[in-house]
Amino acid sequence: MSRPPDDGIRPQEVAVTAPPPGDAALRFIGRIRTPWTARADCPRQGRADGPECRIELFAPWDRALAGLGAHARIEVLYWLDWARRDLVLQHPRGDGRLFGAFALRSPVRPNPIGTAEVALLAVEGAVLRVRGLDCLDGTPLLDLKPARAGFTPEAPPKPGVAG
């Protein structure tokens, strides 16, 4: 089967002495459904006792859910598509103190990717039911992973490599 043309894995493209130039491209693989339809309503952080939310996968990426249901906690990556990306110093408190974007978990950052660790309640076909999100209804989904804590790689250890 063919792979996407931007994959950058062609043999002749390999030798770089600097990071790949320019941007990389994302695909939205699903949509997150939450109770919050305005930014002012979103909590600043997800809570373990927050409302149940839904994550809807788009085909064909729903096939990649196989086995995810074995994990009680998962990491969710999403795209904060309304956030501006040019503010390096921000003023969250209104008290005159500035913070760099990287010192905040604000949506406003050079690459507005949100991450959350949530409780996975159920996998129902192409839909996940989860608890612990804080994003707007309709937020584009980028990735799902088993949560880091407690995760053991399925692949065998590499000979001679610690970890």
Add this chain to the structure above:
Amino acid sequence: MSRPPDDGIRPQEVAVTAPPPGDAALRFIGRIRTPWTARADCPRQGRADGPECRIELFAPWDRALAGLGAHARIEVLYWLDWARRDLVLQHPRGDGRLFGAFALRSPVRPNPIGTAEVALLAVEGAVLRVRGLDCLDGTPLLDLKPARAGFTPEAPPKPGVAG
């Protein structure tokens, strides 16, 4: 530095055909320096006692580091630019058992974004010294955030919103 060759597809693994990604664009804001220059040498997961690594920010994004040094642990997002993106079912063990990409923390996924939580040892100008990474030397940096655990938003709570 040369880019590692692509993995092939193993028997029974399933690749899908999809339009090229183009829903959103990323900028590379820095570069990660690790001891590992070949994929076979990378650990499968970062370790708290792993080697010290460096994260080098590109201008002007280094300005967004202000205040990050107050955090002992930070989240690092990076782009796994050599990974193929079309394998929805993978075969990590070679024992015939298939896993969906989302049930693995494999680099091979629709949006190859890696996440790690690392110990921040020092901020030295535009360079961070950290411990706990597992990625290849030269990996493009996408984002830095204070680690979720223990982080309290700088912004005041929103009236009427839990969390």
